[in-house]
Amino acid sequence: MNPVPSLVDDAKREAMRAALLAQGWNTADIDAAFPPAPPVSVYRMRQGVTDAVEEMRRDLPRSVKTWEPYLQVYVDGFPAMCPCPCTACAAGPCPCPGDAAGHHDTCAMPEGNRHTDCAARYTGIADLPVAEVTFSEVAEAAWWAERHGLKRTVARNAKREAKGRNLLHSDGRGAREQLIQASRWMFTWLDRKKKIDGNPALDVKLPPRQEATARSLTPEEFGEVYGVAVSTGQDPTLDGLILRHLLIQGVRRGALLDSTCEGLDVANCAIRYWDQKKKTWRWRPTTRTHLADLVTHAIVRGPRVAAPPDASEEERRHGIPALTATSPVFYAQPVDTFDENGYFVSREVRPITRKRIELLFARIRRNLPWTENVELRCHDIRHTSGRLIYKAADQQMAKLHLAHDGGTTTDHYLKDRLDELAKLKEQLFEPRRDGDQP
Known part of the structure; x- marks a missing residue:
């Protein structure tokens, strides 16, 4: 008996195996005629980020220092960072219990946030196939990058206020923009390499920029x-x-x-x-x-x-x-x-x-x-x-x-x-x- 082409999907293969068994065929002969399909190699985000960074080193070497950390967010996430930007959570370990007990008294989680539970964490999408990445995954990573930048400013302002220095006004939107821009470049490159069909990051809006603070001196x-x-x-x-x-x-x-x-x-x-x-x-x-x-x-x-x-x-x-x-x-x-x-x-x-x-x-x-x-x-x-x-x-x-x-x-x-x-x-x-x- 000639072997069945490997293009036969699993459902058809199982149906034919069942039919042959019902006709009295030997199990060994059926297994020889219907070998298991070879495992399909799935191109995941972990590999996509690695390949994109290597290409960036050749094509945009000056952008690697800025964009690589943001692309790595998809792989590493922020597993140790809670989403609350209050001083207590940003300037030290999050005091919240991280369970059903809710927030600590010193935690001032703002209302109307994307995530309002300090137990929430962003673990990345390293194992997600790149072909399945959508607008939502990019927007989620951008939100966490923005929150990471905001928490860093809050922590720095706590130290500056203690020393009587003026406070910084950065709110993390620069980090959000950089992650989106880096993602747009990466997914465009993956699209050219036929790893995906379309660019999900193009639909994610860039945040409005703050007014430039640079000024001329007299x-x-x-x-x-x-x-x-x-x-x-x-x-x-x-x-x-x-x-x-x-x-x-x-x-x-x-x-x-x-x-x-x-x-x-x-x-x-x-x-x-x-x-x-x-x-x-x-x-x-x-x-x-x-x-x-x-x-x-x-x-x-x-x-x-x-x-x-x-x-x-x-x-x-x-x-x-x-x-x-x-x-x-x-x-x-x-x-x-x-x-x-x-x-x-x-x-x-x-x-x-x-x-x-x-x-x-x-x-x-x-x-x-x-x-x-x-x-x-x-x-x-x-x-x-x-x-x-x-x-x-x-x-x-x-x-x-x-x-x-x-x-x-x-x-x-x-x-x-x-x-x-x-x-x-x-x-x-x-x-x-x-x-x-x-």
Whole structure:
């Protein structure tokens, strides 16, 4: 007897087995004719998230740090987090009994919530087939991500209130948005891979964004900020250079951190930086003094090697600069090693990181009360830079300065105004010398 094709489903197979048994067929012959169907491999969310993150590392490497934790929520959930955002539940272990006894006296669960029982937990959907994920699963994960962000703010505000600091206003909607955006990307990719049919995350609405808190500073306010920065830290040279660079160039934090020696064009007094949003290289003019400060900073604090025995005494004492095209521009104080004769042996360089800039602005807010009230951030200096250019020239010049230009044919013609932008920066930021025209 020829074997029955494997496409016969279980119901038909069982019906045929029953019919043959009724006709007196041998059980062994029936089992040989109707082998069990091979197990179907189900593509589940756990594997989907893993594959999507791997693809993200290749396709969107800058998004991995932000989106991967939110996609992992589908796998890990928040098993240790109750849904209540009150201070008692957010600032420490949830005091509620987690059973029919209800809530603890110190728990203030708000009414009208999606989940009103502190015993509720989100355990994720790691084993759910990706083809069965619907709008509801994405919306549920987004709610828990938002609640996790809100509880974090509540916990931080409890500490800030105890210290007399102003309270944060984040309510978790940023976390909700990031989870939805990450989910939309993941399910779109899974759809292209034919793992699902459609994108369930597209139907989940993004939350409305809070009003942007970034603001520009007046010249007097920036002067105060600069004065506090260079007078309260252990490295005033670096702190001052960072703030001047942000003000003169109007770049984002990432562009400052990605600056390399190759991008310092001394001949044309310009700096090249990578525009992370537009994914393109841009050249922008700077002032003579600022460019000289950057070059000097990189040479003094950048990589160095030991001088040969026949070098001058000064070179043997201080080493020889070994900057390359890819060497960063901004460095913290290096750690040098010398031999018993005081001659330079080696250097450990310390390029600055995002944390270094965050600590700078945290120190400014700590020492200047009004900046704490407005929650001064690095991006506020970019706003200040754009406002200065706008008031000194016009909106189109400010757009060119901030790299907001482009998009229309007319805007591209305005690139010829880079020379005008260079002159404007010289007037605004270059120190006056004897004989300069006012």
